Amino acid sequence: MPELTLNKIRFVAMIVALFAKKHKYSEPVTFQYISRYGGNKLLVNHYGYIHTQDYDQVVNDLDEYCHRQGGVL
Numbered sequence: 001m002p003e004l005t006l007n008k009i010r011f012v013a014m015i016v017a018l019f020a021k022k023h024k025y026s027e028p029v030t031f032q033y034i035s036r037y038g039g040n041k042l043l044v045n046h047y048g049y050i051h052t053q054d055y056d057q058v059v060n061d062l063d064e065y066c067h068r069q070g071g072v073l
Helices: 003-023 027-036 039-045 055-068
Strands: none
Touching: 003 027, 003 039, 003 055, 027 039, 027 055, 039 055
């Protein structure tokens, strides 16, 4: 598997873990929520920029993005 793909997977996993911790949900439930509202595609498609940002800010931005897509936590 290419290194970039592994880096994206690790990044998404880390953001899911941080998002889950912030909202006090399990990681599987959090991943389902993020995926339902397109957050996983956002993280992967814009990895080149997003992974350079502060992780707390990425979690907050992802939270806002999912909310704009109809998500409610």
